[in-house]
Amino acid sequence: MKVGRREFVVGALALGGAGWGGAAFAQQKMVLKATDVHPLGYPTVEAVVRMGKKLEEATNGRLSIQMFPSMQLGGEKEMIEQAQVGAIAFARISVGPMGPLVPELNVFNLPFIFRDTAHMEKVIDGEIGDEMLKKLSDHPTANLIGLCWMNAGTRNVYNSKRPIRTIEDLKGLKIRMMGNPIFVDTMNALGGNGVSMGFDQLINALQTGVVDGAENNYPTYSSGQHYRYAKYFSETEHLMIPEILVFSKRVWNSLSKDDQALIMKLAKEAQQEQRKLWYAKEQEAIEDMKKNGVEIIKIADKKPFIEAMKPVWEKHASQHAALIKRIQDVQ
Ligand code: GTR
Numbered sequence: 001m002k003v004g005r006r007e008f009v010v011g012a013l014a015l016g017g018a019g020w021g022g023a024a025f026a027q028q029k030m031v032l033k034a035t036d037v038h039p040l041g042y043p044t045v046e047a048v049v050r051m052g053k054k055l056e057e058a059t060n061g062r063l064s065i066q067m068f069p070s071m072q073l074g075g076e077k078e079m080i081e082q083a084q085v086g087a088i089a090f091a092r093i094s095v096g097p098m099g100p101l102v103p104e105l106n107v108f109n110l111p112f113i114f115r116d117t118a119h120m121e122k123v124i125d126g127e128i129g130d131e132m133l134k135k136l137s138d139h140p141t142a143n144l145i146g147l148c149w150m151n152a153g154t155r156n157v158y159n160s161k162r163p164i165r166t167i168e169d170l171k172g173l174k175i176r177m178m179g180n181p182i183f184v185d186t187m188n189a190l191g192g193n194g195v196s197m198g199f200d201q202l203i204n205a206l207q208t209g210v211v212d213g214a215e216n217n218y219p220t221y222s223s224g225q226h227y228r229y230a231k232y233f234s235e236t237e238h239l240m241i242p243e244i245l246v247f248s249k250r251v252w253n254s255l256s257k258d259d260q261a262l263i264m265k266l267a268k269e270a271q272q273e274q275r276k277l278w279y280a281k282e283q284e285a286i287e288d289m290k291k292n293g294v295e296i297i298k299i300a301d302k303k304p305f306i307e308a309m310k311p312v313w314e315k316h317a318s319q320h321a322a323l324i325k326r327i328q329d330v331q
Contacts, residue, residue: 029061032251034090035068035079037199042223043281044092044150044243045069047274051266058262065090075200077179084143086250094152095241096178101142104135105244107320107327109182111309114240114327117153121275122330124149124242128323136246145247147267151278152217154237157192158226159213160206163297164234167191167304176202176214185312186238187215190305206230215239219278222285227294234297236305245270 034052036045045067052065073082079091080101099106107113114120123129133146157164159173170192177183177194187194195211205211206229213230220226221233245267252260289296299305317324 030063032063032065032089033068033073033087034065034092035073035082035088036092037071037076037079038220039070039223040067042069042219043274043277044152044245046277047150047270048090048092048245050273051270054266054269055263058266059259063259063262071200075198077198080144080246083246083248084250086248089248089251090147090245091248092150092243092245094178094243096180096183098136098244098246099180099182101144102136102139104320104323105132106180106182106316107323108132108241109180109239110317110324111186111238111312112306113324117151117240119330120240120242121151123327125271126330128326128330133244136244137249143249145249145252147245147247147264148271150243150245150271150274152241152243153219153278153282154235155215155217155239155241156221156234157213157215157236157238158221158230158233160209160230161212161232163232163295164236165297165299166301167308173212174210176205176211182312182316183239185315186309189308189310189312190238191308202226203229217282218285218289219281222288222292225292227289227292231294232297233289233294235299237299237302238305238309 034048036042036048038045040049048065049067052067056064073079073088076093076097079088079093080097082088083091095105095108099109114123129149133148136142136144136146157170157175159175161173162169164170167190170190173192174195175187175192176197177187179196179198184194184196197205197211202214203224203226206214206226214226215236215238216226247263255263286296
């Protein structure tokens with residue numbers, strides 16, 4: 001990577017280390033690093049790439065985004081840490097691993113919290129969504145700014161052993177879950193064995209049989225080619241977790257107010273743009289799954305799945321009762 005004399009690659013240089021004053025610094029060319037676990041072309045990645053183009057245009061090339069897709073900078077845990085220290089500017093992460101950082105975010109990680117996609121979108125687009133982003137930005141130790149939300153559909157269980165139609169079918173199966181105690185509890189309450197592990201370790205674990213399966217949305221399953229190891233995909237829809245685009249607070253504090261406002265505005269646009277890309281990608285993923293011989297199983301009776309979540313809600317929801325009520329009241 002070429003770093004010109006007046007060009008900053010954020011993260012590659014210690015901020016302020018060269019002794020510039022704030023105003024002078026604000027005029028510098030800055031390349032803002034962004035990362036995502038997904039490959040180029042995936043809706044979340046594409047939305048941030050497009051945002052970068054707009055940012056470059058709006059600032060005559062003074063600010064730009066350099067995307068590191070496909071876990072080039074590690075899994076989501078590492079991405080969070082790098083954003084916290086200012087080694088990268090943008091990280092697009094699932095709310096899943098954010099819950100341990102900002103407890104309120106965990107309400108989005110509760111199984112079956114949203115009635116449907118329209119409900120989820122209404123919540124993230126509205127007052128509660130704004131409040132939760134602010135909660136993250138104001139958090140004293142998270143060191144992150146919450147920029148916007150992105151869609152990630154529903155999560156569904158897939159495995160290599162057998163079609164899951166009822167919760168009894170899950171018995172004894174080792175299923176990878178995201179790193180957050182809620183998810184291991186969710187899988188265990190469904191009768192499976194939840195195994196917590198980073199996304200960066202998943203393919204290897206599926207390949208070697210360390211786990212029998214995992215759970216995710218159609219686009220992740222298809223673009224990661226998880227069907228090569230786990231062909232039974234059951235539409236359990238047990239989780240509907242929005243994703244979040246975060247920005248390093250350290251880098252944020254080095255930007256002018258105008259640049260901050262511009263990034264915020266473009267992030268809000270990215271939220272809606274990603275959504276369109278998302279719906280197209282979901283359809284494409286389902287087609288790809290069919291082409292690759294995936295058995296897509298409809299769940300005839302969801303009720304036992306929902307009822308099995310009672311202990312998970314008792315353990316993880318009680319402290320957020322008021323917020324949950326507000327979410328449920330969103331029509
Ligand atoms: C995907 C999500 C990623 C990551 C992954 C996982 O749906 O887009 O951010 O959280 O799931 O299962 O770890």
